[in-house]
Amino acid sequence: MPNLELLEEKEETTFFEEDEDQANGLESSRAKRLSELDEIAGIVVAGTDWTTATVLDQLVRGNIQLNPRFQRRDAWNITRKSRFIESIILGFPIPQIVLASNEKERGKFIVLDGKQRLLTILQFYGKSETPNNKFSLKDLEFRPELNGCTHEDLENNLLSAEILDPLDNQTIRTTLIRNWHTDNFLYKIFLRLNVESTPLSPQELRQALHPGEFVNFLDDQSVKSQALRKILKSKNPDFRMRDVELLLRYVAFHYFLSEYRGNLKAFLDMTCEVLNKSWKKRTDDVHYAVSQFEKAVETTIDIFGEKNFSRMWLGTSKVYRRQFNRAILDVMVFYFSDGLIREAAEKNKTAVENAFKELCSSSENGFREAVEGTTKNIRETHIRLSLWGYALLGVLDLEFNLPELVDNRIIFNGLR
Known part of the structure; x- marks a missing residue:
């Protein structure tokens, strides 16, 4: 009789681990480090x-x-x-x-x-x-x-x-x-405590520090989400809360891309704070946006297959990388959450997949580095979003807006 627990663990999705420097602020300036040392001295x-x-x-x-x-x-x-x-x-x-x-x-x-x-x-x-x-x-x-x-x-x-x-x-x-005085200080302690054990998502601490109706909705929705269950290959909520964070990333880039300043942790924190405060006014809109995330993931799976979606295409080996890549999921759901783009992509599945393979195979366009290197700074975020957008424009009979980079800031006012 096979050990079901071991089989379930074997099937768990392996995530490509992004460079965390940008997310956790480890590249602090000397003045910032001195300020942090002052805070440490006061705790x-x-x-x-x-x-x-x-x-x-x-x-x-x-x-x-x-x-x-x-x-x-x-x-x-x-x-x-x-x-x-x-x-x-x-x-x-x-x-x-x-x-x-x-x-x-x-x-x-x-x-x-x-x-x-x-x-x-x-x-x-x-x-x-x-x-x-x-x-x-x-x-x-x-x-x-x-x-x-x-x-x-x-x-x-x-x-x-x-x-x-x-x-x-x-x-x-x-x-x-x-x-203690700043959330960032607790994040650093949290990550330091868990560095030698099972890695936990900072989302767990984020939900404790930024409670509210939007965060509660996000947590509940991540449990119900069939798309996230397929991504994580699990019937149960993820104890590392990676499911909640994936959904939060989508919501953050969907609503606040132009506010992104290269620090993903601060960006996700800000999203929680803003939507918690404005939840009553934006409830219906956020519910709709999240419903489009479900459809966007389904379209991505339909085009690339459940085994390969949101994974890097390795052109030299002619296979997809085994690890699931959050940054690739970000760009897929960014565009496929739009109904017209989604419909056009589903009618041109082969062309869309080939466009992605070509994008990954090029050594000159910077896409590979933008999804597998230091993925969280502004330039790489813009590169992967804009390049995949251009690739879609090239194979779909459809016009839509792309994010622009102006003075190291992403400018985006919506796909239409």
């Missing part, structure tokens, strides 16, 4: 040894902000969850939890590291509204006699005090960061 980092019971209480009261939207993005299987609970019972050392004070809500904390551990505690104690709530312990190494037991089972067994007391009273090292 307060304190360690505390909360017990499991205290951590659970903080979670239940909502002081540690592990909201239901995150809880459905469950990355650990039951075996991993069970062995984490076993480690607490046995008093084994476990990684620390890192929290930052929420400067907007006194007494509440944003999780920088440890969400899956916190979610596991919440689920085992039966305080989460998720499919894995009240899970039964499984595949324990040192206490196999507890396999099959839930927390409720242990509570109802008078002989289980030797298990529950150590579980409730075990200390979990927790680091609290206070007196």
Whole structure:
């Protein structure tokens, strides 16, 4: 019988990793670095040894902000969850939890590291509204006699005090960061904490720092999106929140391309802030735009095939690169979200695919570098959008506007 978990992991979409320098502001000027050092000097980092019971209480009261939207993005299987609970019972050392004070809500904390551990505690104690709530312990190494037991089972067994007391009273090292002033500072800590573990999308932190109705909509829509399920080859929400970020990238370039200044993180943050504030006025329009994203992805798949869409064509090898490329998806949905362009492309599938292959095969036009190098600066963003637009104009019997580059700024007032 094949291991379904291993098969699912094998099928997971591999992303081409873009150069992150532009996104995370690592090319700081000396003055900026000095300012950041001043901020670091002003923060307060304190360690505390909360017990499991205290951590659970903080979670239940909502002081540690592990909201239901995150809880459905469950990355650990039951075996991993069970062995984490076993480690607490046995008093084994476990990684620390890192929290930052929420400067907007006194007494509440944003999780920088440890969400899956916190979610596991919440689920085992039966305080989460998720499919894995009240899970039964499984595949324990040192206490196999507890396999099959839930927390409720242990509570109802008078002989289980030797298990529950150590579980409730075990200390979990927790680091609290206070007196921070900029989102960018927390992003850098977040990325530094995760550099040696499973890479997490900064989108997870973005949603904690910029909550609002638009961000909630984006999260909900990413769960419903059939297009994103096909991109990620998964039936479940992505625990790294790459699905939300892909959709956010589309919305940001769709509405605010002319506001892009080469820092993708700041651009996506700004999109969340603006649309959160104007959500009531723009709800219908954003809903429509996102519905066009679904159709744009379907058209892209229809033309290139589900295996190859949004991947680089390697002309010398006459194959598509295996990794999924976010920058290529950006340009595809930018144009195919327009109904007329989409309709014309679907009538000329072979010509459109050949135009893309020719664009990728050229060593002189700069397209390859614009989707696989430092992809986030203004020049490369303009190059890939404009070159793919020109390629489409060349094979479609249709006229539409292209982004222009003026004084290192992208000028764009819509396709029509």
